[in-house]
Amino acid sequence: MDTTTDCTPEVLRTRMVDQIVGARATSAPVEAALRAVPRHAFVPEATLDQAYDVDLAVITKRSSDGTPLSCASVPSLVATMLDQLQVASGDRILEIGAGTGYNAALLAHLTGPTGQVTTVDIDPDVTAGARRTLDATGHRDVHVITRDGALGDPERAPYDRIIVTVGAWDIPTAWTDQLAPGGRLVVPLRWRGQTRSVAFTHDDGRLVSDSVELCGFVPMIGQDGxxxxxxxxxxxxxxxxxxxxxxxxxxxxxxxxxxxxxxxxxxxxxxxxxxxxxxxxxxxxxxxxxxxxxxxxxxxxxxxxxxxxxxxxxxxxxxxxxxxxxxxxxxxxxxxxxxxxxxxxxxxxxxxxxxxxxxxxxxxxDRTAQPLITAYSAGDSDDQLPSTNTITKPCVRLTVVY
Known part of the structure; x- marks a missing residue:
């Protein structure tokens, strides 16, 4: 790792979190997690300045043509999505998209010793790297699994919280099935050419939003919609x-x-x-x-x-x-x-x-108005949906209502 900088990791991390907190409202638990977990340990290819740049995503794997396949997301977006997730101590959490393991480490800090964190990724190189860094940073209790993220992890379900850290074009049925009633799903969902981090609550078999934020992510493998x-x-x-x-x-x-x-x-x-x-x-x-x-x-x-x-x-x-x-x-x-x-x-x-x-x-x-987004099962009949524009995907049907 190139450590060319005039500041220590601790100083740079403090500066990064101060910038995030100064620019947006961040919950106290999320702020504490960001201050506690050393991001530079999860992105050894980056300089310290890059590791703690508040608006920089660090690409960790590319395809042969240079297309990004995996990355450490922009820290400010990481904070936004963790705020949307509303983790409580002791929660059971499933993460789709292991990345570098940094987000899983933050989740482990938020859930505390009584919680459970599982992170899933389809790429064995990604999961192997996440496992090594999680172990090296003292997060051995995080479960790291190599499998298609669309399948989730039924062995440890149900989950109080599911967070997706890859761009999803659809919401696989397994995610809804493995989410506890009243649980929260935060997913970078793509429709009509744009991507939003949507925070859903599981309500009687449907997913109902209460927070929608602009974002961008490496797309999930296998969703070609x-x-x-x-x-x-x-x-x-x-x-x-x-x-x-x-x-x-x-x-x-x-x-x-x-x-x-x-x-x-x-x-x-x-x-x-x-x-x-x-x-x-x-x-x-x-x-x-x-x-x-x-x-x-x-x-x-x-x-x-x-x-x-x-x-x-x-x-x-x-x-x-x-x-x-x-x-x-x-x-x-x-x-x-x-x-x-x-x-x-x-x-x-x-x-x-x-x-x-x-x-x-x-x-x-009203430039700050947020819509109500509801994800219905694709099997729901038309009379179960409101009479509004419907966005149809293989697993869910979305309505966006202001």
Whole structure:
């Protein structure tokens, strides 16, 4: 390990936790765990400064093409998800995704000597590394198991808490079955091209949310529910959508060459102000919500100009498309402002742009509002679900309601 730094691990760890606590509300038990567990011991490939960088994920394994396969998550996100989990002393906990073992060590600190922590990962290299580091740091009581995380660990079920530290596109039935009534599941769940850390409570066979936070994670192996394809001849503009959506990129070929209809919402944001809540709102009412990306060449040519080129929400309906965009507005004193709007293409592009702007305005009315997300079993009949937009996955059906 490169230890090039002017500070000791203890000083750097204190600084990291102080930054996390200063930026967001963190529970006292989670703060104590972050101060107690030496993160640098779990990421020996990183420098001390990297190990205690509050906003740095440390990649610990890559595929042959460089794609990240495992990592130590950003410390600030680790704190957020542990707060969502609401661990109590003595809890039985299942973690899906062993990573470096750092999160399991934090969980062991939170549960105390009367608790039980099990961490599961499909990759034997990952579990072997986690086992070694957990042993070396005094966490020998943590159970480390190599198996498909979708299966959970029925041998030690039921669990009071389940936390998933890989990106999940679905919620396997085993997780719900192994979660005690009233227990909590925290999962980085992906739908309609965006990922949220959702804290669910197990309520009469259903999972009901009470906390939703923006996040990003290495995807879980074996859950291939997202589709993608270009909508231009050069492959410079891509769409990403879910398997349950009737989106066909072939039908959309050339849509961006059709006249653009721009609609402006009158809603403005300042630099670095998050507006991801618009995307979340769209998933609650618009079945055609998906993700659009555009290369620098596509933007420079004027073909496509999404608000965030690498990840912006879009609406698709048959051969028509609208996507979130923005334009420079005015300077408000020392603050630069941008107005949010939508660009529509195709026969119903103008209507889609209007509908997207409706959701921009709804978001602006209460920018911190969180939806109620409910995960029903895929086997539940339609009359058991509210009459709202339903997101269908193999194991669960989601509703997102504001």
């Amino acid at each position: 997202e589709r993608s394809g270009p909508i231009d001849a050069d492959g410079q503009v891509m769409l990403y959508w879910d398997a349950d959506q009737p989106i066909d990129p072939a039908v959309l070929q050339g849509v961006l060459d059709q006249p653009q209809h721009s609609v402006w919402s009158g809603v403005t944001v300042v630099a670095n102000e998050p507006f991801d809540g618009i995307w979340l709102r769209l998933t609650s009412v618009e079945p055609g919500t998906c993700r659009i990306t555009a290369t620098p060449a596509a933007i420079e040519s004027g073909r496509c100009d999404p608000a965030i080129p690498s990840r912006s929400p879009a609406l698709v309906e048959d051969a028509s498309l609208a996507y979130l965009t923005l334009r420079r507005h005015t300077d408000d004193g020392d603050e630069r402002r941008w107005e949010l709007g939508a660009a529509g293409h195709g026969p119903t592009g103008p209507e889609l742009a209007d509908r997207l702007c409706d959701q921009i305005r709804a978001w602006a009315h």
